[in-house]
Amino acid sequence: MKRTNSRKMSLKILWALVACFLIGGSQPAAAKVKVVATIADLGSLVQVVGGDDVEVTVLCPGEMDPHFLPAKPSLARKLGRADMLVYNGMELEVGWLPLLIRKARNPAIRPGAAGEVDCSEAVTARLEVPTGHLDRGEGDVHPEGNPHYTLDPRQAVLVAHHLARRLGEIDVDNAASYKQRAATFAQDVEERTVSWRAETAVVAEMPVIIYHRTWAYLVDFLQLDVMGEIEHRPGISPSPRHVQKLIEEGRQRENLLVISATWDHHHVSAEVAERSGGQTVVLPAQAGAGGGAQGYLEHIDGICRDLAAAGKARP
Ligand SMILES: [Zn+2]
Structure with missing residues (x-):
């Protein structure tokens, strides 16, 4: 009996202490x-x-x-x-x-x-704001x-x-x-921007094929020379005929670079690059796409670094 009472008492003291802290304690940080x-x-x-x-x-x-x-x-x-x-x-x-x-x-x-x-x-x-009639059959x-x-x-x-x-x-x-x-x-x-452009200047001289139009804005920013897209219609897997046409066009050009995102179908990019004598680079299309937390500037740094490495390793 006594024990229970003393336990009740210590609970009361504990609550009083908690209340004191909440009311009169340190100023709570402003809500984020x-x-x-x-x-x-x-x-x-x-x-x-x-x-x-x-x-x-x-x-x-x-x-x-x-x-x-x-x-x-x-x-x-x-x-x-x-x-x-x-x-x-x-x-x-x-x-x-x-x-x-x-x-x-x-x-x-x-x-x-x-x-x-x-x-x-x-x-x-x-970029790419469609003019005229919009046909969903043309893809995404x-x-x-x-x-x-x-x-x-x-x-x-x-x-x-x-x-x-x-x-x-x-x-x-x-x-x-x-x-x-x-x-x-x-x-x-x-x-x-000055160093991003300087670093990737070597890539700006290479003909580029992109997998999806994810890269349209980056290409515009770095002034890369895009000669084609693997996704003939955005969001839809390419037909073998379209892939074959790209390979034939790619063979006409030297130092071809195929750019795809971490989540794209890399075997198609690899096939186009290999059969036209070029190379591929897989880039992170979102901050942290390579795993782990990453800031925006580091994300663009990483893309430019990977592109520059591909430019230096050109066949
Ligand atoms: Zn898209």
Whole structure:
């Protein structure tokens, strides 16, 4: 009996101590803005701009193809807890994001809400915007143009400024910090662009075949010379006839380089390169695609390094 009483007493003291700590203890840290980004590149950009003021979760890890992410309930739960959703738009996530948003039932990130951020709104130079009639039989053709703009660092800078503006709207106290971090990132990109272009200058002289149009923006940024695509229609496996035609065209050119992403069908790239006397390079199409966490700048650094190595090793 006595024992129970003393246990009750010590519990009371413990609760009193907890209450004291909660009420009068050290000042709790300001709550971070919980941001969910759809793809790793955008997750990295939010982290750069948000710094310690945000907590970032990425739905599609860098090593997975963002065209085809399974819409798992665990992802909807992550969205359910978010203050802000940051997505690529231009239909890149059309196969899974609308479903996840519906399942999440989170008013903060619903279309039109302050926490819903479509980064493609910041993109000034959209590539491959179709003109005239759009035929879905032509493959994964997006009516708003090629959605892989994060691979152009110039567009990434515009996205960073856009994120700073939108974060500043829902977290006014830190608006100046967001703006400052975006400006620093813009400066970093400007400085590194000089070395990225110098490093890959050797590749700019090589004829290039790309697997999917993932690389369109990178190619535009580095001014590479693209002579063809393995995916005749985006998102659809190439026909043997198309592959044969590419090989024949490739044979006419020297120093051919075939670029594919970590998730593409490399045996086709390898076949085209081998039979036309060229070489292949497999590049990470999203930050961290090679495994592990990685920032945006390091991601572009890695791509340029791999391209430069392929340029030096040309047959
Ligand atoms: Zn695509």
